[in-house]
Amino acid sequence: MPALARTSSVVLQDIHADVWHAHALSDAPLQVQPTGHTELDGQLPGGGWPWGALTEILQPTGVHSEWRLLLPALARCGQQVVLLVGTPHLPFAPALAAQGLQAQRLVCAQASNAVTRLWACEQALRCADVDAVLAWLPQARGDQLRRLQMAASEYNKLLFVMRPAAAQDDASPAVLRLHVQPQAPHQRPSSALPASPARATALPTFPEPVHDGLRLHLLKRRGPPLETPLHLQARTARLCMQLAASRSYALDCATTRA
Amino acid sequence: MPDDAATLVDSHAAWVWRALQFTPLVAQVEQSLVLEVSHSERLFGGRALLLQRLLCADAPALQGTAQGSSALLALARLWAAAPDAAIGTLPLHTLAAARPHLPTLQRLGCSTWGQLRALPRGGVARRFGAGLVDALDCAYGQRPELYPWLTLPDVFEAKLELSAAVESAAALLFGARRLLAQLLLWLRARQHGVLALELLWDLDARRSNARHTDAHHNGSAQGRMAVRTAQATQDMQHLQRLLGEQLAQVTLPAPVLYLHLRTLQTQRMGGESHSLLPDDVRKGDSLHQTLERMGARLGAEQVQCVQPQARHCPEQMQVWQPWTPQRSATPMQRVASDAMHTLPGDAALLPTWLLQQPQPLTLKQQCPQYHGPLTLLAGPQRVETGWLEGDVALRDYFVAHSAQAGLLWIYRERLAASGQKKTSTAHKLRWFLHGLFA
Numbered sequence: 006m007p008a009l010a011r012t013s014s015v016v017l018q019d020i021h022a023d024v025w026h027a028h029a030l031s032d033a034p035l036q037v038q039p040t041g042h043t044e045l046d047g048q049l050p051g052g053g054w055p056w057g058a059l060t061e062i063l064q065p066t067g068v069h070s071e072w073r074l075l076l077p078a079l080a081r082c083g084q085q086v087v088l089l090v091g092t093p094h095l096p097f098a099p100a101l102a103a104q105g106l107q108a109q110r111l112v113c114a115q116a117s118n119a120v121t122r123l124w125a126c127e128q129a130l131r132c133a134d135v136d137a138v139l140a141w142l143p144q145a146r147g148d149q150l151r152r153l154q155m156a157a158s159e160y161n162k163l164l165f166v167m168r169p170a171a172a173q174d175d176a177s178p179a180v181l182r183l184h185v186q187p188q189a190p191h192q193r194p195s196s197a198l199p200a201s202p203a204r205a206t207a208l209p210t211f212p213e214p215v216h217d218g219l220r221l222h223l224l225k226r227r228g229p230p231l232e233t234p235l236h237l238q239a240r241t242a243r244l245c246m247q248l249a250a251s252r253s254y255a256l257d258c259a260t261t262r263a
Numbered sequence: 264m265p266d267d268a269a270t271l272v273d274s275h276a277a278w279v280w281r282a283l284q285f286t287p288l289v290a291q292v293e294q295s296l297v298l299e300v301s302h303s304e305r306l307f308g309g310r311a312l313l314l315q316r317l318l319c320a321d322a323p324a325l326q327g328t329a330q331g332s333s334a335l336l337a338l339a340r341l342w343a344a345a346p347d348a349a350i351g352t353l354p355l356h357t358l359a360a361a362r363p364h365l366p367t368l369q370r371l372g373c374s375t376w377g378q379l380r381a382l383p384r385g386g387v388a389r390r391f392g393a394g395l396v397d398a399l400d401c402a403y404g405q406r407p408e409l410y411p412w413l414t415l416p417d418v419f420e421a422k423l424e425l426s427a428a429v430e431s432a433a434a435l436l437f438g439a440r441r442l443l444a445q446l447l448l449w450l451r452a453r454q455h456g457v458l459a460l461e462l463l464w465d466l467d468a469r470r471s472n473a474r475h476t477d478a479h480h481n482g483s484a485q486g487r488m489a490v491r492t493a494q495a496t497q498d499m500q501h502l503q504r505l506l507g508e509q510l511a512q513v514t515l516p517a518p519v520l521y522l523h524l525r526t527l528q529t530q531r532m533g534g535e536s537h538s539l540l541p542d543d544v545r546k547g548d549s550l551h552q553t554l555e556r557m558g559a560r561l562g563a564e565q566v567q568c569v570q571p572q573a574r575h576c577p578e579q580m581q582v583w584q585p586w587t588p589q590r591s592a593t594p595m596q597r598v599a600s601d602a603m604h605t606l607p608g609d610a611a612l613l614p615t616w617l618l619q620q621p622q623p624l625t626l627k628q629q630c631p632q633y634h635g636p637l638t639l640l641a642g643p644q645r646v647e648t649g650w651l652e653g654d655v656a657l658r659d660y661f662v663a664h665s666a667q668a669g670l671l672w673i674y675r676e677r678l679a680a681s682g683q684k685k686t687s688t689a690h691k692l693r694w695f696l697h698g699l700f701a
Contacts, residue, residue, distance in 0.1 A: 065667075067634075067667075067668065068667065068668055068669065069616060069699060069701040070669060070701050071701060072615035072616070072701040073615070073700070073701060076615070086550060093616075094616040094617060094618055094619065094699065095581075095583065095616065095617045095618070095619055096569075096615065096616065096617075097577075097580075097581065097613055097614055097615055097616060097617040097698060098569040098571055098580075098581040099571055099580050099581060099610045099613055100610060100611070100613035100614055100615045101615060102571065102610065103610035103611040103613070104611065104615075108569050108570070108571050108581070109568075111568065111569050112554065112566065112567070112568050112586060113566070113567045113568070113569070113583065114557055114561060114565060114566050114567075115561070115565045115566075115567070116561050116565065121560065121561060124560070125557050125560075125561060128553050128556060128557055129553065129557075131547050131548055131553065132547050132548050132549070132550055132552075132553035133546060133547035133548060133549060133550075134547075134549060134550035134553075135547075135550070135553070159546075160546055160547050161546075187667070187668065187669035217664060217669060217670055240700075241611050243611035243612060244611065244612055244662075244700070247612055247641050247662075248640050248641050248662065250641075251640060251641035251642070251662075252640070
């Protein structure tokens with residue numbers, strides 16, 4: 006039996022270099038931008054965000070985790086403009102600059118209705134001086150996204166489209182689709198509320214470590230479906246240190262008080 | 264010359280501007296254009312090649328051409344319709360100076376230039392005036408010729424009568440396109456690029472609502488619209504798109520009969536240097552073209568770029584302002600300016616999204632709520648600022664965790680606490696959500 010298995014695998018590899026086996030990640034030559042997250046790179050075809058393709062990021066309504074996912078790649082993708090179309094809040098430039106995305110590279114286009122947003126997106130993709138386009142398109146349809154995908158591939162841009170998680174079941178022309186949500190805590194720390202009435206006016210106590218990761222479902226990629234979700238921390242080292250320091254300080258206070 | 268003859272509005276002006284590309288010495292003599300090319304024909308590879316470029320198929324319609332060593336000779340050959348006739352055999356009616364005296368000269372038996380020249384100079388000058396002798400000398404190249412050389416106007420202004428009254432603003436673009444083609448010739452001849460131009464249209468004054476007032480009409484039966492571009496350009500496609508975007512927002516109160524196009528600001532423009540390497544050529548429009556087009560459709564204040572500020576108050580650390588071309592520096596300048604602008608030391612601890620307005624949070628048992636209770640993870644980070652501007656902000660910032668929304672940046676106002684120290688148990692602590700660690 007082992008001999009048979011070996012021969013069959015040899016035969017599979019010998020078919021042709023261009024034949025893609027469905028159980029393996031596509032290794033077609035693809036220009037990619039490393040995501041900056043090692044675990045994620047390992048699961049993406051080519052090892053990063055694809056250039057000249059539409060990447061769709063689905064998130065629960067009201068939750069926005071796109072910056073921590075995309076910033077490492079955006080910071081390294083070039084020196085040209087990163088164009089934001091229809092941002093849900095104000096991007097905070099000092100924080101983005103601290104993580105490597107210079108403020109001079111940011112241009113923001115706000116449009117009231119869905120059609121002009123799509124138009125602005127397409128114009129941005131057609132611009133030679135733009136590296137990446139980030140678009141928040143909650144109402145986009147599949148055919149409209151297809152148009153963006155064509156423009157991205159023609160002009161070879163990084164294109165990320167943020168959509169609500171409700172669009173998960175719709176067909177999409179995106180080359181890569183991810184569902185991103187903050188990691189749900191395994192159990193809620195019970196000490197989140199002030200413990201005693203005596204300390205009611207004091208601050209709420211600093212609790213047990215909080216699970217502040219991202220849970221990624223790879224909904225679509227050029228490769229086999231990924232059964233288990235990925236967990237990313239995706240926080241800057243500085244913020245992690247600050248949180249850890251605050252927590253140990255709070256614990257120290259608690260022990261001395263006890 | 265990619266210009267289409269049919270798109271040109273005024274074929275005479277078009278010919279003048281076209282000719283001025285080949286030589287600066289162009290004059291109009293008796294409804295013909297005279298070009299002095301002896302200085303520039305080497306540049307264009309000889310007279311034959313120059314003529315070929317000047318008269319190539321897409322040039323405006325033309326009656327005929329002729330050459331000669333002097334302008335009068337060329338004109339005479341043109342009128343005689345004999346391009347290669349010898350000087351002596353040219354008929355006298357082709358010489359403008361001789362035309363008033365033609366009957367007399369005919370009766371003298373003098374019908375060609377050669378015969379006139381054979382007459383005694385003194386007698387001819389006394390009988391017909393010195394002008395005729397001088398003109399003949401000029402034609403034979405024995406006297407210098409002087410012409411009022413044509414120059415281009417400093418401001419381009421062209422008018423177009425529309426073939427039919429136009430009712431919709433978007434349809435004005437077809438007329439504007441013809442004017443733009445003429446503008447391109449003017450720009451090329453002057454080696455200028457356009458920065459701002461103005462499109463005017465005359466409304467049909469017989470209509471009662473021609474005296475309409477809005478953003479484009481001031482009640483004088485004429486509408487106007489200005490188009491600006493950040494960098495001097497000869498790219499008519501770009502201008503046409505800008506005009507199209509703006510015309511789409513215009514409503515015409517009455518039909519339009521005439522269009523005018525006028526330049527408001529132009530700038531000298533050098534040639535473009537192309538890269539030898541094919542890789543350096545990036546596909547697509549330039550940034551300023553793209554953003555101008557976006558601004559034309561979305562509104563200029565909707566396309567924004569950010570300016571970091573050295574302030575303590577979080578909402579004043581950055582200013583989002585309408586994009587202007589000065590702010591889009593080249594990548595090298597961007598790197599340089601970025602190195603100069605130092606970030607605050609704790610910028611890495613700031614959230615990546617900032618809310619436009621801090622959102623008040625409800626309290627439950629002294630614990631701020633946002634889709635459920637919040638857990639404070641780090642803080643307080645105390646911000647006391649704005650006392651100089653009179654807009655005092657006394658805040659304690661915390662990093663909080665929400666089970667649904669992840670990490671949040673919230674603050675507690677301390678203004679009330681400092682005001683009423685004694686009754687601090689009674690006052691309410693107000694909490695606000697200000698940022699998201701996305």
